[in-house]
Amino acid sequence: MDANQHDDVIEVTDLRRVYGGEGREFEAVRGVTFSVARGELFALLGTNGAGKTSTVELIEGLAPPDGGRVRVLGHDPYADRAAVRPRIGVMLQEGGFPSELTVAETVRMWASCTSGARPTGEALDLVGLAHRADVRVKQLSGGEKRRLDLALALLGRPEVLFLDEPTTGLDVEGRRNTWELVRELRDGGTTVLLTTHYLEEAEILADRLAILHEGRTAAIGTPAEVTASQPSHVSFELPDGCFPGDLPPLAELGVNSHETTGRSIRLRTNELQRTATALLVWAERTRVELRGLDVRSASLEEAFLRISREATAHGVAGTQPTGPPGGRAVDPGDKTRESVAQTRGRGTAG
Known part of the structure; x- marks a missing residue:
């Protein structure tokens, strides 16, 4: 079947990801399976350390899985990067913009590396930043930087959009405006994979969602199906x-x-x-x-908390990574996120 006609745009099967050397291995993702249909908005939820970021990075093609299988638009996103990257957009948790460039210059710079990029004005209009086009990035508020990050993710008119905590730092109006934009994109046929800590956001936006706990899928279904279990x-x-x-x-x-x-x-x-x-x-x-x-x-928050407690009680929890004595345990995704923030690879032809 042609990839363009495939009903499931994202397919994740028994996905696994392991960090650390021999004797200090930590399995951050342990057999996660789900699929996302074309034009669907799918949310990944979970507490810190649940495996959300590690899972999304594998789906985005930033690293190969240590087990299982990932397909995006019918391709392996890591091995077939050149086929997948021009068709997806990625909004990271943190941007890493050049601080001395203006907003418009930042968009134009990225547009020069993006296949079929929107005009700069159109991209900024989408996220409500047209009036800030000539402002230097270092002068933007945290919420405005998040909106600029979203503009860059949308530059290539992606078929599949990855949104990692998209409304963090936004005020109430900014969050509502972003929700409306995401709905419009979904209604226009864009497939969206969303991670968020705002359960209200997932409850309002998601067609379906999965709750991850300690690297495994603790629940999956529509928001109504998940809350109906409580x-x-x-x-x-x-x-x-x-x-x-x-x-x-x-x-x-x-x-x-x-x-x-x-x-x-x-x-x-x-x-x-x-x-x-x-x-x-x-x-x-x-x-x-x-x-x-x-x-x-029951609210999604109540369902989320109870499902997490039940997953822990039934032994879903596994061994946690250990940090140096007296030090902070390192998030396995930190190094990857730093690398991606530097390269800021979104929807490029390469």
Whole structure:
């Protein structure tokens, strides 16, 4: 099948990445498998050290995997770099821009190395930096530098866009504007692989997501599917003269567990509609006012935290890298990120 017609633009199968020499090896990515369809926005979530950056670097073709298989647009992104690079855009966690160049000069410099680059003005308009075109990079705020990084990632009109923590440092308006731009790109057919620590960002933007924990996939699915695996909540306060014992049997309400603090009640349930309906029927029948009634499904944050705890409890966690005595453990991705920040390879023909 022609790569352009392949339904899965990104295919990751049993991916593995190992750092360190013999006797000090650390397996940062341990059998990760997922795929991303054309035009889909897929988010990779995980705590620090979960393997997100190491996984994304392999998919971007910055290093060969130590095991497993990666395909991007039907190609091995490392071995077939020349075929893949002109068709992808990469936004790094940190930019590493030449500080004395202006914003426009930075874009023009990179455009000269990019196949089919957008005009400089168009690229800056996309990210709301047109009014800062003549400002030197060193005078930009942290959020403006992030937007410049996004402009460079979009220069080559990529078919596949990698966004590594794209809204870090942005204010609320900047973050919302970036979300809208990413949605427009996705709706226009661009495939997006996103890593973020903002769970709200993943919940709003992602078509599907994976939660990584200690180098393995702890959960995968749509945001709704992942959150549906966790209990919903119903909380309220009973009025004076009414006590928790007056409630109907919790089993009849479909309640898994509950907490009571004075007159405040918090119920957990996997059957939210049944629980809420039965509770309201009881309150109407007994003429009880449920003060501060709050009925809500589990949030992605709650699901993320519980999945991470359960993964640890079930032995997903593995051996962590060791640092020098009295020193800081080194993030295995630091050296690679420094190298990439220096070369800033995005969507080039080479």
